[in-house]
Amino acid sequence: MQDGEAMTEWPTGSRDEEKPANSREKGLNRVLHILEFLHATQRAIGIGELAKGLNAPRSTTYTLVRELVDAGLLEMAGDGNRVYFGKKLYLYGMAYMRGNDLLRRGRQEVDTLSRETGETSELCMLQSGRYTIVHSSPGMRPFRISSATGLQIPLPWTASGRLLLAGLERSRIEAIITEDDLVLPDGRKIELDDFIEEIAKARVTGYCVTSGLVDAYTKCLAAPVFSAPGKVEATMCLVVPIDTSQERTGELVALLRERAARLSIS
Amino acid sequence: MQDGEAMTEWPTGSRDEEKPANSREKGLNRVLHILEFLHATQRAIGIGELAKGLNAPRSTTYTLVRELVDAGLLEMAGDGNRVYFGKKLYLYGMAYMRGNDLLRRGRQEVDTLSRETGETSELCMLQSGRYTIVHSSPGMRPFRISSATGLQIPLPWTASGRLLLAGLERSRIEAIITEDDLVLPDGRKIELDDFIEEIAKARVTGYCVTSGLVDAYTKCLAAPVFSAPGKVEATMCLVVPIDTSQERTGELVALLRERAARLSIS
DNA sequence: AGGTCTTGTCTCTTATAAGAGACGCATGTA
């Protein structure tokens, strides 16, 4: 997210884009940042506030927002001085879904899986180096373990993350995972070597279960969806209470793997 | 779509953006055109082909597409040299839907309406001067009358069009409707005065029925959804065979109006 | 009624991105 870029120095050894330090920013980049920012805030926001949040000059921001609103990618919210995503983005998004068998079928599988098991179920993909929930369907429990579509979290925090990276060389993985990604929300640190080993193991067993990583009370079961032999395109996963019995976990994993395999045929 | 802009002179009396004739085009505009173009073609397309379709220089197109792919707004399709919409657009689109009560509830209403009646049902909105199908749910008939989400057609061709423009002054309407919009697919021409009168009538009666406009065998029933008193934000509509009986049409209109009214409360 | 913010618009400068065009490498086809 909008990680105060001007403030932090570059994480050691990451992208080597040379920064001319104080140069102008391309309009298109500003636009991309605007969209990311809105996605992070999840609600309409004033233009001034937006400019501030992006460290972007006000005049430029006004201009770009106007153009985007005219184009329909953004819309002015009810009160008239806040912006949020626009209808065009919705239409483009639906077009993406229509053109994407995996996503379309995956959504259905997830919905039925969560209906059948009563547990929260998700379809996840790798998106710009992070684990991304592409579709989720809440479970039936009184206290739901739910999470929103579009949420992005570090790969090492999740079972799916171990599957999504299966088959990549170590160097590729190192390029994707940052130091921060290896620190769990509760402060514990995952060793990169351990993580890479877990990836290898997940690749062999064909599924992955993690307990109490993102939080202390959930367990995460994931199975890979292949787009080609060996190429993991997505994962399906179930989020269940951490005290779920061994047997039930086993049953759920079996069901999950079956469904994921069915999706893979594509 | 992508109306060979370089070829045609401006429709008399429309937008007065001065064209410096042979100037450079802003990157952001190119991007907006790329998105529109992909939306129109509805499938992945080669970059060269894309550049040609947009009358854009090849080098620029390559640069922009690369940036958009890096950003996740576009994706390279399977074979590796075609582009189409990307996951980010899907995520933004879902975010739009989540933040938009009317759309979210409207989709549901449309789905149940089409299940209950067995007819094709749609939620429509005004989008950049055109009638846009925002969500549609196909009917149960052996030969389905269906249409895709995102389809845009001229306002005068539809029942919804007459409702979406209700309450606008004549000058606003004239600004939106072009000469071409008034010519039906079969060549017949609608008089602007007649059209404006029909809008006024639809506004009073609170619904609109049109027969055999876009094609010879369908009838279109539409009812307005209000976002504020007098402000038509969307329409719900049913597409039925043109020979549907008077009684059944009446029943359907009543049902439709009830549903649309329920949506309006928001 | 003065002081402090924010909002939206406008003007002007200059750093820079759009674009022309060349290049090398694949294909295909005569």
Place this chain on the structure above:
DNA sequence: TACATGCGTCTCTTATAAGAGACAAGACCT
């Protein structure tokens, strides 16, 4: 084997868009 056509990358120029900053108008405090 030559010739054409499409793809992807690069270089260099100059038209232009990003941005600084000024301005008027409203909002909200004292």
